Amino acid sequence: MKGKKQYEAAAIEAEEEAGAVGSTGKKAIGYYFYDKRRASGQVQLCRVSVYLLTAVRELDNWPEKNQRDSRWVSTEIAAEMVQEPGLAELIRNIGSIHHPSIEAAAQG
Numbered sequence: 001m002k003g004k005k006q007y008e009a010a011a012i013e014a015e016e017e018a019g020a021v022g023s024t025g026k027k028a029i030g031y032y033f034y035d036k037r038r039a040s041g042q043v044q045l046c047r048v049s050v051y052l053l054t055a056v057r058e059l060d061n062w063p064e065k066n067q068r069d070s071r072w073v074s075t076e077i078a079a080e081m082v083q084e085p086g087l088a089e090l091i092r093n094i095g096s097i098h099h100p101s102i103e104a105a106a107q108g
Helices: 006-018 075-081 085-092 100-107
Strands: 020-024 030-037 043-050 053-058
Touching: 006 020, 006 043, 006 053, 030 085, 043 085, 075 085
Parallel strands: none
Antiparallel strands: 020 053, 030 043
């Protein structure tokens, strides 16, 4: 997103794609790669930075609600649901990550 820092864009994407509202840490917890197919048919390798979102509420309606299947699941199930192996690994390891967003949420 032009004009936004990566962590700000991550929070906006979470709201638009999942209806999750909250704040992200300024530092990514990691990244993964995936092949993005362009309209031309060309495949481009993309690197995605992953930010934790401390969700404080869930919207009843959001821009991409009709395009998504949204539900709360454990990290184990979430890791099984995603297609990208690198993202699945990050999800599996969330509990072992020492990150300001996690520590602030734990402190309440």
